Amino acid sequence: MKTPVVIVGGGPAGLLLSQRLHLQGIASVVLERQARAHVLARIRAGVLEWGSVQVLRNSDIGERMDREGHIHDGTDIVWSNRHRLTLNTRRHAGRPMMAYGQTNITEDLYAARDALGGQVIDEAQNVALHDIDGASPFVTYAKDGKTHRIDCAFIAGCDGFHGVSRQAIPAAKRREYEKVYPFGWLGILSETPPLPELIYANSERGFALCSMRNPMLSRYYIQCQLETNLDDWPDHRFWAELKARYPREVAEAVVTGPSIEKSIAPLRSFVCEPMAHGRLFLAGDAAHIVPPTGAKGLNLAISDVFYLSRALTAHFKQGNDAYLSSYSDMALRRVWGAARFSWWLTGLLHRFPDQKAFDLRAQEQELSYLSASEAYMKAVCEQYAGLPFEG
Ligand code: RFL
Ligand code: PHB
Numbered sequence: 001m002k003t004p005v006v007i008v009g010g011g012p013a014g015l016l017l018s019q020r021l022h023l024q025g026i027a028s029v030v031l032e033r034q035a036r037a038h039v040l041a042r043i044r045a046g047v048l049e050w051g052s053v054q055v056l057r058n059s060d061i062g063e064r065m066d067r068e069g070h071i072h073d074g075t076d077i078v079w080s081n082r083h084r085l086t087l088n089t090r091r092h093a094g095r096p097m098m099a100y101g102q103t104n105i106t107e108d109l110y111a112a113r114d115a116l117g118g119q120v121i122d123e124a125q126n127v128a129l130h131d132i133d134g135a136s137p138f139v140t141y142a143k144d145g146k147t148h149r150i151d152c153a154f155i156a157g158c159d160g161f162h163g164v165s166r167q168a169i170p171a172a173k174r175r176e177y178e179k180v181y182p183f184g185w186l187g188i189l190s191e192t193p194p195l196p197e198l199i200y201a202n203s204e205r206g207f208a209l210c211s212m213r214n215p216m217l218s219r220y221y222i223q224c225q226l227e228t229n230l231d232d233w234p235d236h237r238f239w240a241e242l243k244a245r246y247p248r249e250v251a252e253a254v255v256t257g258p259s260i261e262k263s264i265a266p267l268r269s270f271v272c273e274p275m276a277h278g279r280l281f282l283a284g285d286a287a288h289i290v291p292p293t294g295a296k297g298l299n300l301a302i303s304d305v306f307y308l309s310r311a312l313t314a315h316f317k318q319g320n321d322a323y324l325s326s327y328s329d330m331a332l333r334r335v336w337g338a339a340r341f342s343w344w345l346t347g348l349l350h351r352f353p354d355q356k357a358f359d360l361r362a363q364e365q366e367l368s369y370l371s372a373s374e375a376y377m378k379a380v381c382e383q384y385a386g387l388p389f390e391g
Contacts, residue, residue: 003029003119005312006139006152008127009159010039010120012102013284013301015109017156018118019059020309026316029150031124031141033159036110039122043189043261045102046211046219047075047198047295049386050095052302061108068214069100072197074381077349079202080364081247085371086197092381099198101213102298129155129168133278154315156308157282158301161270161289169277181267181291181346182353185209186224188238188259194218195253200293200349201245202363207293207350208245210254218255221292223350228264235259267291269343271335274328275304281327283308288335293349294342299386304331306389330390341383 005021007014010032018028032039048056048069056062073096074089090096113120124141131137138151157165166174183206194212201208206223213219220242235258243251270289275282284301307330311323323330348366352359370376 001029001148002151003027004152004316005029005154005156006031006150007156007158008129008139008165009033009157009163009284009286010036010122011158011160011284011301012105012109012298013286013305014156014158015106015113015120016056016059016061016302017158017283017305017309018120019061019109019112019116020305021312022113022116022118023060024309024313024317026312028119028156030113030118030120031127031139031150032120032122033124033127034122036120036122040103040106040110042106043101043103043187043219043263045292045295045298046099046213048098048100049299050097051386051389052299053098055302055306056105059112061105061112064104064108065098065100068104069098070212070214071096071098073097074384075198075200077200077202077367078247078250079367081203083367083371084247085367085377087377087381087384089381089385092378093385095385097385099212105298127159127164129157129165129280132168132280135279137279153279154312155280157280157286158284158305160285163286165280165286166272166282168280169272169274173274173277175273177269177271177273179269179343181269181350182226183223183350184226184228184264184266185221185292186228186230186233186238186264187219187221187262188235189213189261190218190220190257190259191216192218192255192257195250199246199250201250202349202367203245204351205241205245208242210242210246210250220254224264226266230262230264233262238262265292267293267346269339271332271339273332275331275335276324276328281308281311281324283331287331288339290339290342291346292342293346294338294384296338296342300335300338303334303389307331333390334387337383337387
């Protein structure tokens with residue numbers, strides 16, 4: 001088989017790239033390791049920056065998002081069980097946010113790829129990248145007991161943090177920056193009405209987050225120890241702990257019910273430089289991971305794909321490789337902006353095992369200053385709302 005672009009990974013980054021290339025008349029094949037049902041069952045991100053909303057709209061997959069997504073003005077933060085502030089992105093950065101789940105976006109993307117006859121090969125095993133340094137790269141994979149080969153002009157590595165694409169860049173050409181946090185998030189999904197706002201909590205019992213998916217679906221998280229066992233967290237214990245981390249008026253407003261999903265996500269910051277080598281280009285979690293505190297992971301996957309689809313389009317339609325050559329540097333500028341912001345917000349809102357009384361006072365002071373200073377609030381909201389895309 002032969003195709004202009006092989007895309008490794010059928011998560012949001014890979015599917016969105018194939019969709020955007022298709023709309024420009026450029027064919028691709030997506031190779032996904034898991035079964036489609038498995039990919040569609042993932043519960044992950046919930047918050048979109050306005051720039052991401054616009055990219056999804058102009059990729060022809062914004063219709064259901066515009067119908068069912070919830071546009072809101074930003075997110076609240078409560079701390080010391082008393083104080084509350086709002087990161088009002090509409091007021092301080094001129095753009096709102098959108099609550100619309102990654103699970104829905106993935107469904108929308110698969111529906112759009114199917115409608116346009118896009119080729120997504122699932123359960124593709126042992127995907128391997130070959131000759132990425134040369135002019136004629138190819139990808140091999142196993143399916144139904146046979147080995148297949150696809151020749152291409154470019155390979156997009158969109159296979160997430162545990163994928164194979166990043167490892168195809170020779171170790172000597174790659175620099176990796178990593179920070180592993182000494183805690184995780186225990187998250188649940190419940191078919192109950194969410195609070196009207198997203199609310200992060202910095203409490204003495206640890207971080208918590210009340211979030212939403214739709215009018216009858218809520219998402220909640222609490223900071224937990226890495227060695228936490230899900231069996232030790234029946235729903236009643238989760239709800240009690242969540243409520244204990246919020247002021248009374250918030251806790252009383254939380255509507256509890258049985259969880260329909262419960263999982264633990266460890267927190268990590270990771271960036272791989274460069275994001276390209278030869279004819280391989282990385283996008284999304286394959287190149288970088290941020291802790292979920294700033295809600296940036298999916299948004300970065302979308303901005304990488306915006307840059308990469310523009311670069312491949314310029315190559316195939318105008319024979320212009322300027323954007324391909326600058327892809328890694330341009331994407332990384334935005335990635336580091338979000339990586340720094342996510343690291344900062346994680347530090348501001350969590351309890352760390354080695355924190356001293358001084359550190360806690362400094363956290364409280366920073367939150368007080370943020371609520372008092374218009375200038376600081378503006379700087380934070382501009383980053384929470386998402387940095388602009390480069391032209
Ligand atoms: P994905 O979603 O991991 O998809 C990669 C796909 O590649 C496949 N794959 C392979 N395919 C072929 N061959 C191989 N060898 C392969 N290895 C892997 C995988 O099966 C998978 O289908 O990466 P992608 O597309 O880059 O998308 C990134 C996002 O999923 C991620 O950044 C976000 O979910 C992060 N995130 C959030 N981001 C936000 O922007 N806003 C949020 O509110 C937000 N909340 C979150 C989050 C992530 C979380 N977890 C669980 C890590 C909340 C949580 C709890
Ligand atoms: C979510 O709704 O899953 C969510 C919201 C905000 C975050 C992270 C996750 O910072």
